[in-house]
Amino acid sequence: MSGQALNYWVTKQLAYQEKHRQDDLRCLRMEQEKIYEQQQLMEKELELKRLIIEHQELTPPSTPKNSADTTNPASCLPLAKSPRLPCFEDKTDHIDSYLLRFERYATINGWPRKDCAIHLAALLKGKTLEVYTRLDKEDAQKYDICRDALLRRYNLTQDGF
Known part of the structure; x- marks a missing residue:
């Protein structure tokens, strides 16, 4: 190959590599978004569990354990x-x-x-x-x-x- 044919081949190869680089970047962004969404969900679940524990610690039992209401x-x-x-x-x-x-x-x-x-x-x-x-x-x-x-x-x- 020489001259124009070589130039054409190099241009095609560069375009091909750029396209694949863009595809790889797009995949990486999608993976990052998925990880971010999973992290957000985990943080919400953790906050919910923290609130449940806090609620359980702050809420007194509705009836004392020693007193039994036999009508209920x-x-x-x-x-x-x-x-x-x-x-x-x-x-x-x-x-x-x-x-x-x-x-x-x-x-x-x-x-x-x-x-x-x-x-x-x-x-x-x-x-x-x-x-x-x-x-x-x-x-x-x-x-x-x-x-x-x-x-x-x-x-x-x-x-x-």
Whole structure:
């Protein structure tokens, strides 16, 4: 090769290398964005766990352990520190059924309504956790508002619930 043919070949090679360099940069940026999103989600989950622990430390038990109210079956059960329910699975669970099960569990355990939001938050992940974390601080502590936001996310209403 000589002259114009060589010049043409070199130009093509440089263009080819530049295209691959741009593709590599694009892939790196996408990986960085994915890592950043994962980091943000982990930070939100960590903050949520910190809030749950803080709430548990600051919230006194609803009834003393030594006094049993025999008229209320829930008071005969041990007080649960955190829910022993499986986390909500977006792909397999229906939010309305899950919330109904959660509310029944909360009733059986004698949880005050004001504590239900924080217990529910401990069971959320994925899209449902995103819905919860988008609520402002006051609304995130109110179970009814959390429940309604989750139902809206899945295009359900309180009436359909």
